[in-house]
Amino acid sequence: MTELIAQLKAAVGAAHVLTEGDLSAYEQDWRKRRRGKALAVVRPGSTAEVAAVVRLCAAAGAPIVPQGGNTSMVVGSVPDASGREVVLNLTRMNRIRAIDAGNLTMTVDAGCVLQNLQQAAEDAGFLFPLSLAAEGSCTIGGNLGTNAGGTQVVRYGNTRELCLGLEVVTAQGEVWEGLSGLRKDNTGYDLRDLFIGSEGTLGIITAATMKLYPLPAAQLTAWAAVPSLEHAVKLLGLAHKYLGAGLTGFEVMGQFALSLVVKHMPQLRVPFQADSPYCALLEVSDTESEPHARAQFERLLEAALEDGCATDAVVAENIAQARALWHVRENIPLAQAQEGLNIKHDISIPVSRIPDFCAETDALLAREIAGVRLVNFGHLGDGNLHYNVQAPEGGDPVAFLREQEAKVNGLVYDQVKKFGGSISAEHGIGALKVDSLPKYKSPVALDMMRALKRALDPQNLLNPGRVVAL
Numbered sequence: 001m002t003e004l005i006a007q008l009k010a011a012v013g014a015a016h017v018l019t020e021g022d023l024s025a026y027e028q029d030w031r032k033r034r035r036g037k038a039l040a041v042v043r044p045g046s047t048a049e050v051a052a053v054v055r056l057c058a059a060a061g062a063p064i065v066p067q068g069g070n071t072s073m074v075v076g077s078v079p080d081a082s083g084r085e086v087v088l089n090l091t092r093m094n095r096i097r098a099i100d101a102g103n104l105t106m107t108v109d110a111g112c113v114l115q116n117l118q119q120a121a122e123d124a125g126f127l128f129p130l131s132l133a134a135e136g137s138c139t140i141g142g143n144l145g146t147n148a149g150g151t152q153v154v155r156y157g158n159t160r161e162l163c164l165g166l167e168v169v170t171a172q173g174e175v176w177e178g179l180s181g182l183r184k185d186n187t188g189y190d191l192r193d194l195f196i197g198s199e200g201t202l203g204i205i206t207a208a209t210m211k212l213y214p215l216p217a218a219q220l221t222a223w224a225a226v227p228s229l230e231h232a233v234k235l236l237g238l239a240h241k242y243l244g245a246g247l248t249g250f251e252v253m254g255q256f257a258l259s260l261v262v263k264h265m266p267q268l269r270v271p272f273q274a275d276s277p278y279c280a281l282l283e284v285s286d287t288e289s290e291p292h293a294r295a296q297f298e299r300l301l302e303a304a305l306e307d308g309c310a311t312d313a314v315v316a317e318n319i320a321q322a323r324a325l326w327h328v329r330e331n332i333p334l335a336q337a338q339e340g341l342n343i344k345h346d347i348s349i350p351v352s353r354i355p356d357f358c359a360e361t362d363a364l365l366a367r368e369i370a371g372v373r374l375v376n377f378g379h380l381g382d383g384n385l386h387y388n389v390q391a392p393e394g395g396d397p398v399a400f401l402r403e404q405e406a407k408v409n410g411l412v413y414d415q416v417k418k419f420g421g422s423i424s425a426e427h428g429i430g431a432l433k434v435d436s437l438p439k440y441k442s443p444v445a446l447d448m449m450r451a452l453k454r455a456l457d458p459q460n461l462l463n464p465g466r467v468v469a470l
């Protein structure tokens with residue numbers, strides 16, 4: 001493989017082919033649960049260089065792991081331990097290529113960090129409405145690779161709904177120029193949607209044309225105390241009724257999840273945490289004005305308090321207060337990590353069935369594991385729960401994971417199947433869930449997925465063993 005490394009250096013420049021030193025930023029996943037070993041980390045600076053790298057790896061039979069910000073939660077973006085895989089990191093390709101105000105689109109390199117896209121859109125007077133806690137380091141290529149969700153899906157959909165066109169390097173090292181900004185193009189199979197969510201297993205996204213939206217005249221945030229998940233679902237129904245398309249965020253957070261933020265981030269103020277079993281975080285975006293938005297929120301919250309589905313509520317007075325409330329929500333995963341190793345689930349259930357799913361599954365877990373602690377929070381607006389399981393207080397988290405993780409995953413996923421849900425709502429499958437998927441996905445669907453993989457990547461070069469096992 002030394003010849004391949006020399007060829008890669010000739011293709012992208014020796015400075016952009018890393019083979020020694022501390023490569024943990026590229027080889028270890030964000031959760032610090034998996035560490036692989038790359039043959040090399042290659043950082044191309046252009047689409048042509050990506051294509052050249054793919055052709056060289058294909059000729060040498062070296063598998064490729066496409067990588068953006070490496071914030072994957074499912075071990076999708078790090079190499080395995082074989083030392084044979086080339087990590088192809090896109091972050092040098094971070095240009096905003098064009099903003100077309102009249103077409104309400106922005107064309108960007110795949111390695112653009114999400115936060116920079118949001119800023120570029122805002123600087124141009126528009127909104128790019130994809131928002132997730134990893135936005136400071138995840139890239140739009142990774143967001144498309146995983147079809148990322150985040151906190152505004154209830155109004156704008158996943159990354160898939162925000163994309164109009166792609167530029168992709170295929171497993172053969174050819175470039176598909178699909179960067180159309182067209183909202184309608186019915187000329188055959190939807191290849192764009194095939195690559196979105198394929199987690200680097202079908203092609204390497206090198207650029208994308210994304211939708212832009214008008215900046216709202218006002219955005220307000222409210223934090224409500226809700227007595228149960230049933231009440232939270234009822235509050236969501238009222239929010240849809242009173243706010244309509246203006247509802248751009250609806251998160252739910254369990255009392256224990258919030259207690260971890262209180263414990264590990266004492267500088268953050270967490271309203272109602274001590275007294276309320278659940279809290280909800282709502283965001284309204286208004287095209288008219290802040291007074292109009294505030295009046296809408298007040299009507300909704302009055303109705304909710306009268307109904308009893310909320311027992312208390314605060315509306316942020318200004319942007320700083322709103323950001324502080326979102327900061328609490330976004331810090332739950334970090335607070336969990338500080339509490340110790342935990343078993344994560346990223347599941348989706350029909351919203352109406354979430355209360356029963358949680359009541360039944362909580363009871364099953366409590367029966368199975370004495371003292372088990374449930375960190376339940378997530379994007380209730382689109383039925384996506386992060387239903388995480390923490391080791392019992394004072395327990396050994398390493399032993400807990402070793403002894404319980406497979407059993408807990410099986411119990412939770414069986415419950416998800418029973419309630420008509422999905423075992424992966426937004427994070428994808430990666431290497432982490434590839435063995436679980438066949439138990440919960442239609443065999444007909446899996447056969448079609450394998451047929452597509454064999455057709456587009458017959459050498460099994462791109463992220464082999466992730467998403468679907470051949």
Ligand code: FAD
Binds near residue numbers: 065
């Ligand atoms: P990476 O992690 O580098 O890669 C992710 C996958 O995409 C891999 O399979 C990789 O091979 C593939 N890939 C990367 N770049 C390309 C490319 N150019 N072409 C083709 N395939 C590619 N996710 C959510 O959906 N919603 C959330 O709310 C959310 N919150 C998070 C909070 C935290 C604190 C963290 C750490 C992660 C969170 N995530 C969330 C998970 C993660 O941020 C997303 O999956 C994100 O889309 C990954 O982007 P990335 O650039 O880091 O991609």
Ligand code: MLT
Binds near residue numbers: 073133150344378
């Ligand atoms: C989030 O919504 O915060 C993440 O998707 C969940 C996580 O990081 O565990």
Ligand code: ZN
Binds near residue numbers: 150378379386
């Ligand atoms: Zn999430």
